[in-house]
Amino acid sequence: MIYPVSEDTLLLKKQVEQQDLEGEKALEIGTGNGLIAETMLEKGAKVTASDINKKALDQLPNQIKTVQSDLFESIEDEFDLICFNPPYLPEDEDKEFDGSETWIGGKQGTELTEKFLEEAPNYLRPGGQAFIVVSSLAEDRGLKKDFDLEVVAKEKHWFETLYVMRLSIE
Numbered sequence: 001m002i003y004p005v006s007e008d009t010l011l012l013k014k015q016v017e018q019q020d021l022e023g024e025k026a027l028e029i030g031t032g033n034g035l036i037a038e039t040m041l042e043k044g045a046k047v048t049a050s051d052i053n054k055k056a057l058d059q060l061p062n063q064i065k066t067v068q069s070d071l072f073e074s075i076e077d078e079f080d081l082i083c084f085n086p087p088y089l090p091e092d093e094d095k096e097f098d099g100s101e102t103w104i105g106g107k108q109g110t111e112l113t114e115k116f117l118e119e120a121p122n123y124l125r126p127g128g129q130a131f132i133v134v135s136s137l138a139e140d141r142g143l144k145k146d147f148d149l150e151v152v153a154k155e156k157h158w159f160e161t162l163y164v165m166r167l168s169i170e
C-alpha cells in the first residue's frame, strides 16, 4: 500500500513551501505518495527520495533520485533539509494489516521516529535542518523532551493534534 496524501502530508508540505531550497540538497525519508519530494523539487532542491517500500519509488519523476532504504541504511550523502512523516501508531500484536508499515512506528509507536532523530544529524550539513511530523499520540510519550525539537506548525484534528517539529544543526 502507498500512503495517500493526508492531513499530515499537507501540514508538512506547507513547511516545505516556505523554504528557499534553490540549489540545496534535500532528502525525504518514507516518501510514499511522493508529494513532499515533488514539493522540494518545485522549490529548487536537488532531491533524493527514499522509502522502505520500492513500489513507492517507482512512480516518482526522473528528476528525483530514488533509494530504497530502511531509514538511513542506504543513504550516503549529506543534506540541507531532511523530511520524514513517519508511521507513528503502536503495534497491535493481535492484528496484521496489509500496509501496516505506513502507520506502525514500533511497539510503542515512537521507536522509528526516535531512531530517525538519533541518526539524522549524521546526514545533515552544517546549518541543515530536519522536519518531522509528530502526533500528540507520540508527543504524550515524551518525544519532545528527549530531543531538542522546535514546534514550527500545529494543527488540531478530532482525535489528535499534528505537529511539524524541526531539528536543527549548527
Ligand SMILES: C[S@@+](CC[C@H](N)C(=O)[O-])C[C@H]1O[C@@H](n2cnc3c(N)ncnc32)[C@H](O)[C@@H]1O
Pocket (backbone or CB within 6 Å): 002, 003, 004, 005, 006, 008, 009, 012, 029, 030, 031, 032, 033, 034, 036, 050, 051, 052, 053, 056, 069, 070, 071, 085, 086, 087, 101, 102, 103, 112
Ligand atoms: C505516514 S507515511 C508518509 C508518506 C508520505 N511521505 C506523506 O507524507 O504522505 C510513512 C512512509 O514511511 C515509509 N516507511 C515505513 N518504515 C520505513 C523505514 N523503516 N524506512 C523508510 N521508510 C519507511 C512507509 O512505507 C510510508 O511510505
